[in-house]
Amino acid sequence: MNGSLHSPPNVVDVKLKRGSAGLGFNIVGGLDQQYVVDDNGIYVSKIKEDGAAALDGRLQEGDKILAINGVKLEDLTHRSAVDLFRIAGEDVELRVLKKFPNHVNGPTGPQPQPEAKSPVSTLEVLAIVAGAAAICAFIYVRLQRKHF
Template sequence: MNGSLHSSPNVVDIKLKRGSAGLGFNIVGGVDQQYVINDNGVYVSKIKEDGAAGLDGRLHEGDKILAINGAKLEDLTHQVIVDLFRAAGEDVELRVLKKFPNHANGPTGSQPEPKSSVSLLEILVAFAGVAAVCAFIYMRLPRKHF
């Protein structure tokens, strides 16, 4: 790497303005908390929809943050990285290695579970409908009295 940050089409610079709730994303990684095996890098673990990053839309979960305001994040502990983010000021520039399509960061099998298209409310309504039909049929059956 010759001391320079990655220079590829997958590396982008993203400028964010810190909001009242911060930058609006969580990170994982560092030399003491490797997220990807044999990689001391820092990765975006969660984007808050209403935060600065979520509203901007360019930063995504799984992206690797290479630098903040020009400071490389290589070979640093997680706490040092967190401190750099906290001290970064209101206008923050991130150099980011975008997550490759179909590439999961983290341990094998860490793909997010697909979200169900059926809500709990829909299930309850369907169950109530089936119960009502069963009750109607039961009430209509002839009864024998002894």
């Protein structure tokens, strides 16, 4: 796992030294617990304050961990990935795919915009019209009685 020129710009190697509280982050994902639709990858779900990852500063929530100490995390169950982290030793090297600035879990692409909500609902408009019609009818009937 060297920083070869063939790595995409959003793939970085992060070296962490395990502290008393571990590496200082939680993971989600795996073959049996997909975090991102159609992706079995392992993702950083939480960076623990004052942990090794937070102190280093390069790892962020939403980053995808591609490998740990040279072992690829492709198509592993969540439990298998956790076990790899546990036996990784004191000095841990991660290959990480940095999250995209607008990373979202789920479908990508243009999303439908919600319809603008009118301050008055259709039912309220119908009630007002019906009330106005009833008042007009009442007045009309009263006026008709006076003319007979």
